[in-house]
Amino acid sequence: MPAGPRSRAGRRLARARSLASLRKALARLRARGERVAFVPTMGALHEGHLSLVRLARRSAERVVVSVFVNPLQFGPREDYRRYPRPLARDRALLAAERVDLVWEPGVEDVYPPGDCTRVSVDGLSEVLEGASRPGHYTGVCTVVARLLNAVQPDVLWLGQKDAQQALVLERMCRDLLLPVAVCRGPTVREEDGLALSSRNAYLSHAERQQAVALSQGLAAAWILLKEGERSAARLAAAIRREWDGYPLVREDYIAIVHPETLAPLQQVRGPALVAVAAHVGPARLIDNFPWRGR
């Protein structure tokens, strides 16, 4: 394992690339029976990721983070190539958080030559993000199953920002009998409400200003729910009305769905997930809030 960069505090970051070096480093970390919490990321880290690292730290003695831009979860016309990869900055941030180990596999470490194995969660994967991004969740499940088998963590931390992803992966871990507890950390936002996302970096100044439409639409729906509105159509209409003021925002979907099945709701009679996706300039952004049911 190569010596890593030091944070401002001079702390060295332990890093692994190959599966063999990862397993060796993990055996050392676990030598005294310590529990491991794991935060899988695609790098381009922001406060959302770092909040998960801090939650992970409180859930286990050791924190392992992976940084891997997974080609399998990008569609052929999506942003795999231009996805930001600020590796030195990511390492410095993780060193400052005193992460115990960073796994930075190459594509060939996760997808051996001739790879032909896929993991899918049927039913939850074809709607919302899955409808707009065919094959996306098979890519997500396939990579996370591998990361989990490599790291074998006690706790897996996922962000509520990607609510459908968290649900799909919770289901995968449960169904595959993986011995890992899956936890969600809340969405972290900019001061104006925009959910943090590595893809916010794609936005021009004007687009960035209009991207606030997503969280403002959700806030409008939340206020209506609080006031007693139960019609999914009227909640969606309220979000759409909010977006009308932002011409750079192009709706992909506005969905009010059951939080476990993702089935569309007509009326919000209990818990619900209110989820939106929109194109803002070159970026496709998503946001959501869980409604606990009054």
Add this chain to the structure above:
Amino acid sequence: MPAGPRSRAGRRLARARSLASLRKALARLRARGERVAFVPTMGALHEGHLSLVRLARRSAERVVVSVFVNPLQFGPREDYRRYPRPLARDRALLAAERVDLVWEPGVEDVYPPGDCTRVSVDGLSEVLEGASRPGHYTGVCTVVARLLNAVQPDVLWLGQKDAQQALVLERMCRDLLLPVAVCRGPTVREEDGLALSSRNAYLSHAERQQAVALSQGLAAAWILLKEGERSAARLAAAIRREWDGYPLVREDYIAIVHPETLAPLQQVRGPALVAVAAHVGPARLIDNFPWRGR
């Protein structure tokens, strides 16, 4: 964990049914860092299974066997319901082999309510057995991934009798970065050459006598290969000629394929897998031999 039956030697067999009881028993088995070898079975045990148990015993300090007739790998018109389930006999055989732990999950222990996760190995799963049994290997991979996540063995033992299954599962373990060594045990045969199979129990006396056609056809091909024959068509023809003497044997396939890709060979220039499948009365039987290349 309930007290199990005793073998003739009076040995008690440790058994688990629920995932929780399995994990508790495994933690005890591994308390002193012992390695675990695992033999997954569908029960109806014969000397083929028991030979794997003995190989497993030599490969690790602890041997765990699962007995689970996996509904997901049976087609709708296949023999899931009538598949033999001689549980008391299986337990006695495993007790006599001094197996450390038997896992006998119920369907709901392996497939939680609402289960929707599938594991597939594309490319290897659609040919030979997969062509005759659509969805079979997705069922096999999905269950074995779960069994492996539950048992977390160091070594997995599979039989050469199901050569394609072994290949598919070896690929799955490699691709999913599962930390397990996969080993194959050789096919065990009756005196007349018939490969042991739980499905041999379906055969009438007359069918049982004719079932020898499979191994006799393979023996004919093996002799020709030894003599220098390299034409896959002529090898298949020799097997078919052999089968002509057995009117109760209906060919499903005779295949001479690459042992890693399962691609059909025209000429046998290196290693090959010679695999056959046939219906004999109510049973569908398979057999094969690996040709190492001269």
